[in-house]
Amino acid sequence: MKARYVRVSSLKQNEERQLVRQHQDEKLYIDKISGSIPFEKRPEAQHLLDGVLRGEVTYVSVSSIDRLGRSTLDVLQTIDIFTKMGVVLKVDNLGLESLVGGKENPTFKLIVSVLANIGEMERQTLRERQLEGIQIAKLKGTYKGREKGTTESREEILAKYQTIVKLLNKNNYTYREIAKLSDCSKNTVIKVKKVMEPA
Numbered sequence: 631m632k633a634r635y636v637r638v639s640s641l642k643q644n645e646e647r648q649l650v651r652q653h654q655d656e657k658l659y660i661d662k663i664s665g666s667i668p669f670e671k672r673p674e675a676q677h678l679l680d681g682v683l684r685g686e687v688t689y690v691s692v693s694s695i696d697r698l699g700r701s702t703l704d705v706l707q708t709i710d711i712f713t714k715m716g717v718v719l720k721v722d723n724l725g726l727e728s729l730v731g732g733k734e735n736p737t738f739k740l741i742v743s744v745l746a747n748i749g750e751m752e753r754q755t756l757r758e759r760q761l762e763g764i765q766i767a768k769l770k771g772t773y774k775g776r777e778k779g780t781t782e783s784r785e786e787i788l789a790k791y792q793t794i795v796k797l798l799n800k801n802n803y804t805y806r807e808i809a810k811l812s813d814c815s816k817n818t819v820i821k822v823k824k825v826m827e828p829a
Contacts (some may be wrong), residue, residue: 632689635678636660637697648693650721655679656691661794664813665700666753669708669775671811674798682715691720695742696749705746787825 634656639703642785645660652658669675681687690712692698699705709728712719719728724745726738767773788795797808798819805823809816 631681631687632656632691633678633681633687634658634691635675635697636693637672637675638698639664648697651691651693653691657687665749666813667697667699667793667811668701668704669699673793679711682712682717684822685715687717689718689720691722693721694723695745699746699747702743702746702750705749706743709742744797784825787822791818791822794819795826798823798826824827 632655634649635756636645636658637660638645638648639660641664649658659678661674663672667688670679678687679692679701682690684720695705698708709719711726713734716729716732720726721738721742724738724741726735728735728738728742729793764773791812791814793812794808794814797803797811803811805816805819808819812819
């Protein structure tokens with residue numbers, strides 16, 4: 631079976647761009663989660679890996695290598711699992727496949743390693759710029775977080791933190807683990823948990 635893995639970082643982002651090269655015979659796996667979360671910890675990626683390990687999925691397509699993750703180590707480990715299971719990984723924007731004639735494609739391995747490193751650096755740079763921008767805005771007195779006294783509705787909170795809700799429903803993670811997986815604070819996880827409790 632052929633599969634296509636799609637990842638967007640937030641619920642507001644549109645995945646259409648990643649579906650342009652989708653084929654009718656591909657099974658879709660779509661995660662709406664941060665790329666900093668390890669591949670094997672993402673809900674839909676877990677389903678995909680289960681299919682790979684059962685031998686059901688033999689071919690996986692992604693639009694670009696950063697859809698697998700933002701950590702070089704995580705990306706390479708994921709590719710290694712695919713390779714060991716004989717699964718071909720196709721990266722659309724490179725036009726390359728990980729295996730050719732059942733053997734590792736050395737060109738693919740080299741290019742993907744470089745791109746994975748660049749993706750990780752981009753994420754770190756973006757975070758640094760964001761923090762610098764906040765510091766500058768605070769110094770100028772123009773920084774505005776959420777206005778004091780404003781609150782989000784129960785529905786808004788549950789929609790905004792769907793990943794946290796899914797992980798809380800599984801009941802096999804601590805608050806700290808969920809915070810790390812969801813790229814948020816432990817207090818946010820506790821807030822969502824309280825909202826989920828029946829009134």
